[in-house]
Amino acid sequence: MxxxxxxxxxxxxxxxxxxxxxxxxxxxxxxxxxxxxxITDRPGHDFRYAIDATKLRRDLGWTPREDFATGIRxxxxxxxxx
Numbered sequence: 001m002x003x004x005x006x007x008x009x010x011x012x013x014x015x016x017x018x019x020x021x022x023x024x025x026x027x028x029x030x031x032x033x034x035x036x037x038x039i040t041d042r043p044g045h046d047f048r049y050a051i052d053a054t055k056l057r058r059d060l061g062w063t064p065r066e067d068f069a070t071g072i073r074x075x076x077x078x079x080x081x082x
Contacts, residue, residue, distance in 0.1 A: 019032075020069065021072075024076045
């Protein structure tokens with residue numbers, strides 16, 4: 001599995017994301033990783049998701065307010081309260 005980096009312009013993995021969900025909202029049925037289906041015709045796609053925010057930074061001066069870990073944490077907490 002690739003290294004999980006969590007700011008815009010870098011990458012994270014589906015397994016890492018599932019681990020965060022396990023921490024934030026445990027499922028009595030088991031680990032969230034069990035819900036991942038790896039696709040054989042696109043090797044690597046399930047191990048790394050990346051966003052290149054270079055144009056956003058360069059052209060618009062955009063910078064992220066959250067990294068992936070804090071953003072997903074806040075999103076899960078918000079949804080859990082509703």
